[in-house]
Amino acid sequence: MSDLKVQLRADLTAAMKARDELKKGTLRMVLSAITNEEVSGSTARELSEPETMAVLAREVKKRKESAEAFAAAGRSELAERETAESAVIQAYLPAQLEDEAL
Numbered sequence: 001m002s003d004l005k006v007q008l009r010a011d012l013t014a015a016m017k018a019r020d021e022l023k024k025g026t027l028r029m030v031l032s033a034i035t036n037e038e039v040s041g042s043t044a045r046e047l048s049e050p051e052t053m054a055v056l057a058r059e060v061k062k063r064k065e066s067a068e069a070f071a072a073a074g075r076s077e078l079a080e081r082e083t084a085e086s087a088v089i090q091a092y093l094p095a096q097l098e099d100e101a102l
Contacts, residue, residue, distance in 0.1 A: 002047065002048065002049045005031075005034060005047075008027055022081075022088065033055055037055050056093055059089050060086050067086065
């Protein structure tokens with residue numbers, strides 16, 4: 001099992017104990033997405049660290065697109081929740097380089 005997946009499971013347990021509903025729900029969705037990716041295809045397999053990061057990046061992208069759609073529709077409370085979920089997931093991804101750093 002990858003270190004990232006172990007960390008996600010440990011943080012899920014900590015969020016459950018702390019009764020942090022946002023983090024608990026977000027981590028459950030992320031772990032579910034990882035598991036779905038692992039069992040998709042003809043045979044089940046263990047995702048590598050880069051593959052797990054790709055799933056996390058895809059989930060962040062989904063949340064950002066949903067937040068934009070909710071904001072455009074005037075549903076600010078749902079947009080804020082999607083943005084908060086995106087922030088939780090981004091904590092597990094490496095920091096992105098700024099344009100100036102490139």
